[in-house]
Amino acid sequence: MKRPLYLLSCLGLAALSMAGCTSSSTSTSNTDTNTNAVADASAKEVALTEAQLEKARSNYATYCSGCHGDQLEAFTDRKWKRGNSAENLFAAIKHGYPDEGMPAFDQTFSDDEITGLVAYIQEGIQNVKQYDFSEEATANAVYTAEALRYRLDTVATGMEIPWGMAFLPNGDMLITDRNGAFYRLPKGSRQLQKIAGAPQVLAQGQGGLLDVELHPDFAKNNTIYLSYSAFKKEGEQTLSTTAVLRAKLEGNKLTDAKVIFEAQPWARTRHHYGSRLEFGRDGMLYVSVGDRGQHHENAQTVERAPGKVHRIKDDGTIPADNPFASEKGAIASIWTIGNRNIQGMVMHPRTGAIWTNEHGPRGGDEVNIAERGKNYGWPVISYGINYNGTVLTELTKKEGMEQPLWYWVPSIAPSGMAFVTGNRYKGWEGDLLVGSLRFQFLSKLKMDGNKIVSEEKLLKNIGRVRDVKMGPDGYIYVAVESPGTIYRVVPVE
Numbered sequence: 001m002k003r004p005l006y007l008l009s010c011l012g013l014a015a016l017s018m019a020g021c022t023s024s025s026t027s028t029s030n031t032d033t034n035t036n037a038v039a040d041a042s043a044k045e046v047a048l049t050e051a052q053l054e055k056a057r058s059n060y061a062t063y064c065s066g067c068h069g070d071q072l073e074a075f076t077d078r079k080w081k082r083g084n085s086a087e088n089l090f091a092a093i094k095h096g097y098p099d100e101g102m103p104a105f106d107q108t109f110s111d112d113e114i115t116g117l118v119a120y121i122q123e124g125i126q127n128v129k130q131y132d133f134s135e136e137a138t139a140n141a142v143y144t145a146e147a148l149r150y151r152l153d154t155v156a157t158g159m160e161i162p163w164g165m166a167f168l169p170n171g172d173m174l175i176t177d178r179n180g181a182f183y184r185l186p187k188g189s190r191q192l193q194k195i196a197g198a199p200q201v202l203a204q205g206q207g208g209l210l211d212v213e214l215h216p217d218f219a220k221n222n223t224i225y226l227s228y229s230a231f232k233k234e235g236e237q238t239l240s241t242t243a244v245l246r247a248k249l250e251g252n253k254l255t256d257a258k259v260i261f262e263a264q265p266w267a268r269t270r271h272h273y274g275s276r277l278e279f280g281r282d283g284m285l286y287v288s289v290g291d292r293g294q295h296h297e298n299a300q301t302v303e304r305a306p307g308k309v310h311r312i313k314d315d316g317t318i319p320a321d322n323p324f325a326s327e328k329g330a331i332a333s334i335w336t337i338g339n340r341n342i343q344g345m346v347m348h349p350r351t352g353a354i355w356t357n358e359h360g361p362r363g364g365d366e367v368n369i370a371e372r373g374k375n376y377g378w379p380v381i382s383y384g385i386n387y388n389g390t391v392l393t394e395l396t397k398k399e400g401m402e403q404p405l406w407y408w409v410p411s412i413a414p415s416g417m418a419f420v421t422g423n424r425y426k427g428w429e430g431d432l433l434v435g436s437l438r439f440q441f442l443s444k445l446k447m448d449g450n451k452i453v454s455e456e457k458l459l460k461n462i463g464r465v466r467d468v469k470m471g472p473d474g475y476i477y478v479a480v481e482s483p484g485t486i487y488r489v490v491p492v493e
Contacts, residue, residue: 048119056116059109069385070396074363076124077410078389084125089118128410131439137462142492145444145458146427149492152459155477156185158192159484164211164227164276164416165469165477169219173477174249176226177484178208184252185486197247197254202231202240205270210242213277213285215314222248223314225285227275230262239266242273242289242306246316260316261287263305264331269293272306272359276345276416281352284311284319286335286370288342288356295379299338302330307378309342309356309370311335323373338376338401344417344434345370351450357414357434360384361392365411366404367434367445367452377401383409406445406452413438416467422474424491433476435465442468442478462487 096104161178171187182198207229215223230243244261247254272290291307299307310333324330344357364384463480476489
């Protein structure tokens with residue numbers, strides 16, 4: 001990929017859009033644009049031929065992608081400080097904003113080329129707007145997706161951020177609340193029951209009580225697992241990490257609790273803990289751990305636990321066949337490396353493979369299959385850019401690093417995931433469901449074997465979807481945040 005000849009040009013496009021390239025900037029009046037440029041006749045919105053758009057794509061790739069990345073939607077996914085009309089964009093590109101680092105391009109591009117570049121940028125803006133949903137998902141309303149009509153039943157309320165769900169053999173539901181509360185919801189009831197004995201958590205930032213998973217032989221041993229943000233004092237500082245607790249569920253109380261996993265090293269940050277739990281068909285417990293916001297230090301080294309999927313036995317000991325178990329200095333529990341922040345993980349009901357989704361930076365959220373010893377590239381390769389609008393890496397592919405099965409630009413902030421099983425949802429069988437935190441919908445990914453071929457957006461504006469599960473009754477359950485609510489998706493004849 002070419003580094004632009006005018007390096008400031010990319011910084012200038014960021015100056016055009018967001019003050020200081022931060023998402024917290026606010027829009028200003030369009031009168032703030034360069035008055036000379038507004039008068040240019042070429043600033044009109046026009047329909048371009050494919051050849052003209054291809055030239056615009058080439059100009060963007062040559063002069064802008066080195067700082068903003070190849071993924072146009074990652075760049076256009078922002079608040080526009082100086083407006084995003086054809087006139088606003090034309091003015092910035094042609095005449096620049098020298099005080100903000102944006103040089104004039106009137107000597108580089110003709111007016112026709114600038115007009116083409118404007119059209120190309122606006123194409124990216126329109127692609128981002130697909131997530132501006134006007135409708136709102138509500139309980140008891142009837143919806144249609146892929147010829148299936150369905151509605152929502154409210155199953156439970158009264159939580160803050162229901163992070164994880166698991167079903168007991170009798171149909172009761174276990175629910176973690178990120179604030180540290182742990183609940184049982186008896187089958188057929190809407191009354192939450194508090195479970196005593198949950199671990200103390202650091203409920204700050206993205207931390208708290210996270211996932212819950214049953215032992216495969218729960219019916220015999222009553223054993224469950226909880227992931228959470230553990231904490232400790234070190235001098236004047238509070239450090240935290242992703243930990244896993246194993247305990248027995250006796251009624252509404254946890255007993256025989258034991259910490260069987262702690263991601264090393266502990267850190268001062270309060271984000272990117274992961275953490276999903278999933279038992280594989282091999283009887284091993286898979287644990288996702290985020291990079292803790294320290295990607296360069298953590299994700300690509302086997303000497304640190306963050307930015308990985310880990311594989312442990314049900315008692316926390318290490319399987320001898322883990323890929324780095326015999327490597328000197330390596331953390332033996334590591335199963336995969338190069339992961340940013342996995343918040344969705346599920347076993348494929350047919351193949352037994354462990355599927356994951358993970359947050360990219362600004363763009364580049366991914367769906368992957370977590371395979372033994374493989375490197376998923378973070379932060380060496382990515383389809384996203386930095387939050388400040390600059391390029392994190394110029395690479396989207398590299399030998400020895402896995403390509404995602406599916407990725408999103410712009411970022412939807414994926415969370416829980418589940419495969420549709422059973423026969424209640426005609427036409428959805430085998431599809432993959434992924435919750436979106438940012439755009440507040442449920443993504444239904446159409447499957448063809450191990451390939452994802454298309455996406456349909458369900459339950460638009462339902463709220464920040466934190467988890468999705470298939471219940472033992474064959475229904476889909478969806479957990480959303482603030483106010484914490486769990487819904488059941490019910491087909492309508």
